[in-house]
Amino acid sequence: KLFSPQSLALSVQGKRAPQFLRTARRQEKSCWKRSGYVQERTRWHLGTGSERRPPSIHRIKASSLKLRFCTNETQATREKFVKKLQGLGFDISVDEVTAPAPAACRVLKERSLRPHLLVHDDVVPEFAEIDKANPNCVVIGDAADNFSYANLNEAFRVLIGLENPVLISLGRGRYYKETDGLKLDVGAYMKALEYACDIQAEVVGKPAKMFFESALAELGVQPQQAIMIGDDIVNDVGGAQQCGMRALQVRTGKYRPSDENHPQVKPDAYVNNLAEAVELLLQELRE
Amino acid sequence: KLFSPQSLALSVQGKRAPQFLRTARRQEKSCWKRSGYVQERTRWHLGTGSERRPPSIHRIKASSLKLRFCTNETQATREKFVKKLQGLGFDISVDEVTAPAPAACRVLKERSLRPHLLVHDDVVPEFAEIDKANPNCVVIGDAADNFSYANLNEAFRVLIGLENPVLISLGRGRYYKETDGLKLDVGAYMKALEYACDIQAEVVGKPAKMFFESALAELGVQPQQAIMIGDDIVNDVGGAQQCGMRALQVRTGKYRPSDENHPQVKPDAYVNNLAEAVELLLQELRE
Numbered sequence A, B: 001k002l003f004s005p006q007s008l009a010l011s012v013q014g015k016r017a018p019q020f021l022r023t024a025r026r027q028e029k030s031c032w033k034r035s036g037y038v039q040e041r042t043r044w045h046l047g048t049g050s051e052r053r054p055p056s057i058h059r060i061k062a063s064s065l066k067l068r069f070c071t072n073e074t075q076a077t078r079e080k081f082v083k084k085l086q087g088l089g090f091d092i093s094v095d096e097v098t099a100p101a102p103a104a105c106r107v108l109k110e111r112s113l114r115p116h117l118l119v120h121d122d123v124v125p126e127f128a129e130i131d132k133a134n135p136n137c138v139v140i141g142d143a144a145d146n147f148s149y150a151n152l153n154e155a156f157r158v159l160i161g162l163e164n165p166v167l168i169s170l171g172r173g174r175y176y177k178e179t180d181g182l183k184l185d186v187g188a189y190m191k192a193l194e195y196a197c198d199i200q201a202e203v204v205g206k207p208a209k210m211f212f213e214s215a216l217a218e219l220g221v222q223p224q225q226a227i228m229i230g231d232d233i234v235n236d237v238g239g240a241q242q243c244g245m246r247a248l249q250v251r252t253g254k255y256r257p258s259d260e261n262h263p264q265v266k267p268d269a270y271v272n273n274l275a276e277a278v279e280l281l282l283q284e285l286r287e
Helices: A016-027 A029-035 A055-062 A078-087 A100-110 A121-127 A149-160 A186-197 A209-219 A233-242 A257-261 A274-286 B016-027 B029-035 B055-062 B078-087 B100-110 B121-127 B149-160 B186-197 B209-219 B233-242 B257-261 B274-286
Strands: A007-011 A066-070 A115-118 A137-140 A167-169 A175-178 A181-184 A226-230 A246-250 A269-271 B007-011 B066-070 B115-118 B137-140 B167-169 B175-178 B181-184 B226-230 B246-250 B269-271
Touching (some): A007 A209, A007 A233, A055 A066, A100 A137, A100 A209, A137 A149, A137 A186, A149 A186, A149 B181, A181 B149, A226 A233, B007 B233, B066 B209, B078 B121, B100 B137, B115 B121, B115 B149, B209 B233, B226 B233, B269 B274
Parallel strands (some): A007 A066, A226 A246, B007 B226, B226 B246, B246 B269
Antiparallel strands (some): A175 A181, B175 B181
């Protein structure tokens, strides 16, 4: 037996789903009808034919495997994110999701930090219970249109005015794709503030160790009992392995053939898609 | 004789002048009247008593020394910048100024580069004669309010769409002070684009070697015949020395006592202010 997992962490991302669907509906309607999304993006695996529930997720939930969805989504609360995925046919609930904002909240509470928020309006409610008066740190997320010159300057002034500036970043992504083109992600703005203040941000999203430790705590298992399945060689596979988990890379989505020669990260195995990964793991459970 | 210079490069900066004057007029009027600006900021040295012309500049111009003003100002054309300084009593003309935008134009022409501009509206006229159609590089300056999320994304898309992305930056400053507070400078946004595209920008402002080479070419002298006088240990002193010039640091303006223990840069001498520097050099000429 290669893996013998008790649990499974699955990479999911919110940003691409609507874009993929819109593109699919517009440009690939016939292809989509013929085959579902399966061959296109495993992550938005909606099954074949008329079945609208992702069969892979369904099969995992019907097994003895514990399941956790891991996302770097920071443009929405988990509630909104989950609603979107449910609308796409996913069998998913809020308490199954590990996301950067709640991880940041734990850090803030533990260290009595009061954040100035530079985040998307839609993720602000995640910080509802956090004291934000008289800030002694900055939390930066994928703020999108909130990344104005004025807002960046405001966050910068908070940091530069602190004796020990603390910058907590909800991710380190470079950019992502939306229907109207490529957009800079939180990592780029994190770098701007790091440079201006001569500091290093603390990243709480994937691939940070802290993120995977949260997921494991929520699953209630040890790292060696968990397997990460994702398409991102650095954020999913590298991050999970750093934490002692094993990790499969799916050859879909963000996957590029060049990933197989990555200088630092080597997955424990490759699979062509999520369905294949699930088949492999369930077979091991049966043996 | 310590220096025996034939020429002199003098650091000037546009951003601070109006702020300094406003502050001076408001808060230090009596002190200002008593002593002029001399003891406050050598760079805005306006003479003592009723004399409104900077005596240090005047004395240099009356000597055999060639003079060049070196600025990292990228929020205005040289014309506007010079008008502002003239209004403050400086004896200065456009063809005495070395600035990043004209340096960038020379690079663009030499390498047949067509820029997408992410700069301040007021500096755009410096690029009037440059072909900007179908851009194959990005030029970034201190764009201030033009640093919107939309504009950053646009510049990013130009870069990421190029086979060999070229990013030319008019400076690498971290931040600066204006009357309404600290503002992020071009360096922070340069870092954001560098990270997003996984590239290194080419900096044409101080402390880049290219910048000082331009100033020397315009003076028509060899590096060892020129002296830089400035208050910025890295951008003025370090940059000039890297280029083979000698450099004096004035103990005014940006100068901090900790500069005297800088791990990399050591000025050829310290002077308390510009008047002292000029006195020192003119004395050597007389000897």
